[in-house]
Structure formats: structure tokens, C-alpha cells
Amino acid sequence: MAISLKILNNNPYKPVQGVIEDIITETSDVKTFVIRLSKKIIFEPGQFIMVYVPGVGEAPFAIASPPEETNVVEVTVRRVGDVTNALHRLTVGRIVGVRGPFGKGFPLKELIGKDIVVLAGGTGLLGVSSLLWYIYLNEELFGETILLYGVRTPHDFLRKRDLSIWSKRIEVYLSVDKTNGCRWGGFVCLVTDLLDIIGVDPERTYVLCGPPLMLKAAYYKLVMDNGVPPSKIYVSLERHMKCGLGKCGRCMLSNGLYVCIDGPVFRCDQIPMREMM
Ligand SMILES: Cc1cc2nc3c(=O)[nH]c(=O)nc-3n(C[C@H](O)[C@H](O)[C@H](O)COP(=O)(O)OP(=O)(O)OC[C@H]3O[C@@H](n4cnc5c(N)ncnc54)[C@H](O)[C@@H]3O)c2cc1C
Ligand code: FES
Structure with a gap:
């Protein structure tokens, strides 16, 4: 089922669309998701994003990739509950919502x-x-x-x-x-x-x-x-x-x-x- 998430740049509650471009298995319960966003973000080291799995919910994850202006971010996720299990079930090409970056990073x-x-x-x-x-x-x-x-x-x-x-x-x-x-x-x-x-x-x-x-x-x-x-x-x-x-x-x-x-x-x-x- 293709789900399209509306892009609303000026509303921090609304996610932008992200397409899962690659998935890397790290361990038996941890995977890295490479997500291509529909718009560029700039983030500081230590900031996080909220990733929304359609129909399930959202959760915060640290951005693990290099901090630069980019529309491709990586999150590495341990499977522990509803959202993270749902994320682990997604395949390349599926769509998630992304809000952020949030928080204060390293000074x-x-x-x-x-x-x-x-x-x-x-x-x-x-x-x-x-x-x-x-x-x-x-x-x-x-x-x-x-x-x-x-x-x-x-x-x-x-x-x-x-x-x-x-x-x-x-x-x-x-x-x-x-x-x-x-x-x-x-x-x-x-x-x-x-x-x-x-x-x-x-x-x-x-x-x-x-x-x-x-x-x-x-x-x-x-x-x-x-x-x-x-x-x-x-x-x-x-x-x-x-x-x-x-x-x-x-x-x-x-x-x-x-x-x-x-x-x-x-x-x-x-x-x-x-x-x-
Ligand atoms: C700023 C920030 C950055 C994070 N970065 C990462 C990351 O890069 N990779 C990663 O795998 N996880 C990260 N987490 C933790 C991740 O957000 C939780 O594992 C996730 O929210 C669990 O959602 P769920 O619906 O799968 O599990 P739930 O069903 O909500 O919970 C499953 C279990 O995990 C516990 N749990 C849920 N959320 C948290 C939390 N925030 N802290 C401690 N225990 C929690 C619950 O108490 C419960 O025991 C981060 C959390 C924060 C606040
Ligand atoms: S998550 Fe709502 S106040 Fe921090």
C-alpha cells in the first residue's frame, strides 16, 4: 500500500516524506535505515529526528550519519517495541514520515x-x-x-x-x-x-x-x-x-x-x- 505523506515545511508536527533507500543489517535486532527525504535538512551533531511509521506511530532516533546539509539521513534502530518492530518490517522503497531535526546537539x-x-x-x-x-x-x-x-x-x-x-x-x-x-x-x-x-x-x-x-x-x-x-x-x-x-x-x-x-x-x-x- 503506497502512503503519501504531505510535506508541510512550516509545521513541526507534520512529517516530511522519507523513502527508505537502503537497509543494512547490523546485528540480529538492529538495522540501519538510509532515508531519502523530500527536502534537505541541516543538523548539528547530537540532534535527533522523529520517524513515523504509517499506521503505527513515531519514535525518536539519533541521526547517525555525518552532520551536513543533506536530504539523506541514516538512523540505526534496535527493535524493542511497536514502532521499532514495524520499522524493521519495512522494505526498501517504503515510505516513512520524518520530523526534525530536534534538540540541542553537542556544543x-x-x-x-x-x-x-x-x-x-x-x-x-x-x-x-x-x-x-x-x-x-x-x-x-x-x-x-x-x-x-x-x-x-x-x-x-x-x-x-x-x-x-x-x-x-x-x-x-x-x-x-x-x-x-x-x-x-x-x-x-x-x-x-x-x-x-x-x-x-x-x-x-x-x-x-x-x-x-x-x-x-x-x-x-x-x-x-x-x-x-x-x-x-x-x-x-x-x-x-x-x-x-x-x-x-x-x-x-x-x-x-x-x-x-x-x-x-x-x-x-x-x-x-x-x-x-
Ligand atoms: C533523543 C533520542 C534518541 C534515540 N536514538 C535512538 C537510536 O538512534 N536508535 C535506537 O534504536 N533507539 C534510539 N532511541 C530510543 C528509541 O526512541 C526507542 O527505543 C523507541 O522510541 C521505542 O519505540 P517502540 O514503539 O518500538 O517501543 P515501545 O513499545 O514504546 O517501548 C518498548 C520498550 O522500550 C522502552 N523505551 C521506549 N522508548 C524509550 C526511550 N526513549 N528510552 C528508553 N527506553 C525506551 C520502553 O520502556 C519499553 O520497555 C532514542 C531515544 C531518544 C529519546
Ligand atoms: S517530548 Fe514532549 S516535551 Fe519533550
């Missing part, structure tokens, strides 16, 4: 010139992928950049082709919680243990994205154990969302900030510590 003015350590766990890589692309494409603007990325088993790494490209200009450390009998030449440890392997330097800037347990462990290790000031740590948060526009209150943090418009990227001294746990 590039604060990051430029800094040595940066990006710590990502599981699908947390997706929240920092566009930042890593930005750093990769503008290497001369940044100091040393290190990516620490951990997943459960060697089968669970996402966006492996990006990891291989980034590793030409970014130092990449990969870890798995367990090998599950697979051949694996990288680290076997929690991703936060990689911080001990590279050594925590309070002069560096840290960027975190991952599950709450990872955020908590990383925050304790950085701030409590090693004296990194919270003002040098940025986190990209995930919360349930409905409108994406600061209207419905669904994503409000305990200090009244909204993840959809004030985030998803926050500096850690600007949010209560419990929001990371």
Missing part, C-alpha cells in the same frame, strides 16, 4: 580545541556517531580524540564500517563484556574499565552515551575517583518522548529541563546527578 564551540574522550555503550554509539563524524571530518579543529566503545559480545558491534573509517583519525578502543566463544582480539571488560586502560586525565573533555548503569559507573570513575569536574563531561540522554517540541512534558527532567528541546546533550553540571543513574 561545538566548547569542544573545539579540546582533547576528547568519547565513551559509548551498546546503542549509545548512535547518540555520538554524528559527533564522531564531525570530529573525523574536521580533525584539525580538535586535539586528540579517543573513542571507547563497548558491547556485550563481539556480535553486537554497530556501524562497523564507520568504526573502521573513524579509526584512521580517531584512536578507537573496543571492548566486549564476554566473548561467547568467538575469536576476539580486543579487550574483554566493562567499557568503563577502558578508562583505566587509557588513564583518566582531568584535563580532557568526556562525552558519554549509553545505558544508565554505564553512565553511573563512568560518572563515579571520572568525578569521584579521578576529580574530573562535571563541567568537563557531556552526556546524551534518552527519555520517553511524544511531541519532540517541549509541549507534552513527557521527557521532562527533575530540574524542569526537557530532553527534547534542552537536550538530548547536557553538560553534567547542568543536570541533577540522579538523571544519569
Whole structure:
């Protein structure tokens, strides 16, 4: 069934039309969707879009492709519920609706010139992928950049082709919680243990994205154990969302900030510590 979505550029509640141009299987429950939009968008690293599956509903996803003016965006999606299962059932050529880009991304003015350590766990890589692309494409603007990325088993790494490209200009450390009998030449440890392997330097800037347990462990290790000031740590948060526009209150943090418009990227001294746990 062909469904056409009307394009209304000036109404943020109305999606633009997107055609699924390609689908890449990442793991048994994660796929990347390459979506050609009916109009160009410009987005900042760290921003997200709302993807609407006709007849089912919509959900927020980080834009994982390089931040540039473009009408082709990539989202990498883990299958967890109604919308994401419906998205996984779509095939190339099918139509979705796309709203956005939304939210505040990474504050590039604060990051430029800094040595940066990006710590990502599981699908947390997706929240920092566009930042890593930005750093990769503008290497001369940044100091040393290190990516620490951990997943459960060697089968669970996402966006492996990006990891291989980034590793030409970014130092990449990969870890798995367990090998599950697979051949694996990288680290076997929690991703936060990689911080001990590279050594925590309070002069560096840290960027975190991952599950709450990872955020908590990383925050304790950085701030409590090693004296990194919270003002040098940025986190990209995930919360349930409905409108994406600061209207419905669904994503409000305990200090009244909204993840959809004030985030998803926050500096850690600007949010209560419990929001990371
Ligand atoms: C800013 C932002 C960026 C995101 N980027 C990505 C991405 O790049 N790739 C990706 O796979 N997912 C991403 N997510 C999470 C994604 O939006 C949810 O997995 C999706 O909304 C689930 O919709 P559903 O209808 O399939 O599942 P539902 O039926 O709504 O929920 C299924 C399960 O997932 C949980 N869940 C739903 N939404 C969230 C959420 N926002 N945070 C935590 N748990 C949730 C529910 O509690 C439930 O247990 C992002 C979320 C936010 C807020
Ligand atoms: S999703 Fe509605 S206020 Fe944030």
C-alpha cells in the first residue's frame, strides 16, 4: 500500500516524506535505515529526528550519519517495541514520515580545541556517531580524540564500517563484556574499565552515551575517583518522548529541563546527578 505523506515545511508536527533507500543489517535486532527525504535538512551533531511509521506511530532516533546539509539521513534502530518492530518490517522503497531535526546537539564551540574522550555503550554509539563524524571530518579543529566503545559480545558491534573509517583519525578502543566463544582480539571488560586502560586525565573533555548503569559507573570513575569536574563531561540522554517540541512534558527532567528541546546533550553540571543513574 503506497502512503503519501504531505510535506508541510512550516509545521513541526507534520512529517516530511522519507523513502527508505537502503537497509543494512547490523546485528540480529538492529538495522540501519538510509532515508531519502523530500527536502534537505541541516543538523548539528547530537540532534535527533522523529520517524513515523504509517499506521503505527513515531519514535525518536539519533541521526547517525555525518552532520551536513543533506536530504539523506541514516538512523540505526534496535527493535524493542511497536514502532521499532514495524520499522524493521519495512522494505526498501517504503515510505516513512520524518520530523526534525530536534534538540540541542553537542556544543561545538566548547569542544573545539579540546582533547576528547568519547565513551559509548551498546546503542549509545548512535547518540555520538554524528559527533564522531564531525570530529573525523574536521580533525584539525580538535586535539586528540579517543573513542571507547563497548558491547556485550563481539556480535553486537554497530556501524562497523564507520568504526573502521573513524579509526584512521580517531584512536578507537573496543571492548566486549564476554566473548561467547568467538575469536576476539580486543579487550574483554566493562567499557568503563577502558578508562583505566587509557588513564583518566582531568584535563580532557568526556562525552558519554549509553545505558544508565554505564553512565553511573563512568560518572563515579571520572568525578569521584579521578576529580574530573562535571563541567568537563557531556552526556546524551534518552527519555520517553511524544511531541519532540517541549509541549507534552513527557521527557521532562527533575530540574524542569526537557530532553527534547534542552537536550538530548547536557553538560553534567547542568543536570541533577540522579538523571544519569
Ligand atoms: C533523543 C533520542 C534518541 C534515540 N536514538 C535512538 C537510536 O538512534 N536508535 C535506537 O534504536 N533507539 C534510539 N532511541 C530510543 C528509541 O526512541 C526507542 O527505543 C523507541 O522510541 C521505542 O519505540 P517502540 O514503539 O518500538 O517501543 P515501545 O513499545 O514504546 O517501548 C518498548 C520498550 O522500550 C522502552 N523505551 C521506549 N522508548 C524509550 C526511550 N526513549 N528510552 C528508553 N527506553 C525506551 C520502553 O520502556 C519499553 O520497555 C532514542 C531515544 C531518544 C529519546
Ligand atoms: S517530548 Fe514532549 S516535551 Fe519533550
